Amino acid sequence: SNQIRIGIAGYGNLGRGVEAAIAKNPDMALVGVFTRRSPESVTPLFPQAQVHSTSLLSEFRDVVDVLILCGGSKDDLPRQGPEMAAMFNVVDSFDTHARIPEYFDSVDAPARANGKTALISIGWDPGMFSINRLYGEALLPDGATYTFWGKGLSQGHSDAIRRVPGVKAGVQYTLPSSEAIELVRSGSRPELSTRQKHTRECYVVLDEGADAAAVEHAIVTMPNYFADYDTQVHFVSEEVLRREHGRMPHGGFVIRSGNTSEAHAQVIEYSLQLESNPEFTASVLVAHARAAYRLNQQGQYGAKTAFDVPPGLLSIKSAEQLRAELL
Numbered sequence: 001s002n003q004i005r006i007g008i009a010g011y012g013n014l015g016r017g018v019e020a021a022i023a024k025n026p027d028m029a030l031v032g033v034f035t036r037r038s039p040e041s042v043t044p045l046f047p048q049a050q051v052h053s054t055s056l057l058s059e060f061r062d063v064v065d066v067l068i069l070c071g072g073s074k075d076d077l078p079r080q081g082p083e084m085a086a087m088f089n090v091v092d093s094f095d096t097h098a099r100i101p102e103y104f105d106s107v108d109a110p111a112r113a114n115g116k117t118a119l120i121s122i123g124w125d126p127g128m129f130s131i132n133r134l135y136g137e138a139l140l141p142d143g144a145t146y147t148f149w150g151k152g153l154s155q156g157h158s159d160a161i162r163r164v165p166g167v168k169a170g171v172q173y174t175l176p177s178s179e180a181i182e183l184v185r186s187g188s189r190p191e192l193s194t195r196q197k198h199t200r201e202c203y204v205v206l207d208e209g210a211d212a213a214a215v216e217h218a219i220v221t222m223p224n225y226f227a228d229y230d231t232q233v234h235f236v237s238e239e240v241l242r243r244e245h246g247r248m249p250h251g252g253f254v255i256r257s258g259n260t261s262e263a264h265a266q267v268i269e270y271s272l273q274l275e276s277n278p279e280f281t282a283s284v285l286v287a288h289a290r291a292a293y294r295l296n297q298q299g300q301y302g303a304k305t306a307f308d309v310p311p312g313l314l315s316i317k318s319a320e321q322l323r324a325e326l327l
């Protein structure tokens with residue numbers, strides 16, 4: 001068959017999402033899931049999927065066309081990205097924005113040296129949001145770009161509230177301020193403070209006998225995480241937390257507001273409403289795996305980002321078909 005053969009490196013939320021996304025793309029086939037844990041301890045979504053140890057990956061060089069890296073941005077990708085890009089075409093979702101330039105360089109050299117193509121920082125932010133920020137700036141140079149996130153579950157902020165003494169469990173949602181969004185949509189190009197753009201909402205289960213007022217104070221005054229925002233804390237039972245807050249929703253808006261003349265303001269908006277952040281991110285990764293494969297066939301080696309991918313390469317359809325159907 002001439003399917004694109006995919007490997008999944010790392011099997012957490014994103015890895016499971018990639019397995020689900022491959023099943024929606026008939027031109028792709030899963031070669032296997034690769035994990036650093038014992039392969040027997042990992043249960044794939046589809047029983048026919050094979051699970052192997054990451055240590056055996058080099059044996060799969062000739063049977064994996066694109067390896068999708070599903071490790072965490074903080075500790076996994078800085079090591080796995082450069083290592084894997086020397087052996088495979090790769091796609092990853094590295095999302096530590098401030099470190100993207102150095103991560104790009106660390107992947108570019110091994111990929112280039114080995115004739116591989118590495119698409120880094122793919123997903124929705126960075127990723128689809130980045131592309132929409134770029135389109136906004138390029139099309140409306142006299143303007144301002146606004147990114148709002150949410151409603152979304154933030155893993156980092158949820159971890160932070162769980163570390164507060166007296167907290168047994170909890171989750172944190174980031175919410176965009178609807179007043180701020182309306183102001184931006186009006187084309188008035190407002191200057192918005194951190195506090196005006198987003199609010200934070202926490203659902204917390206207390207330890208037995210913990211002081212609710214003290215916990216709430218510790219959360220809302222926490223520097224870097226909550227102090228600069230209006231934060232609401234709701235105390236709930238373990239049962240409610242499990243039943244109502246077990247999903248990973250996310251999304252947001254990229255809005256460009258600009259003027260093409262003194263008389264005319266123009267507003268561009270891109271928005272995402274995601275029931276599952278990892279499943280959507282995985283779908284974006286899989287479309288980019290197709291592009292990585294095609295770029296590699298064209299001899300375009302080295303690290304690239306979403307900005308470097310011609311959009312037609314993401315589609316399962318041919319260029320002719322796209323011209324006829326979507327143009």
Ligand code: NDP
Binds near residue numbers: 010015
């Ligand atoms: P997880 O924590 O679920 O998984 C990360 C890695 O941890 C896995 O690859 C896996 O590696 C290991 N792991 C998973 N489950 C377990 C377990 N039970 N015990 C031990 N190890 C485990 O992270 P996510 O999949 O949710 O997210 C991965 C990254 O995706 C994030 O760090 C973020 O950077 C990025 N991301 C990017 C987005 C974007 O828009 N660009 C959006 C969303 C996420 P192994 O199998 O080898 O053990």
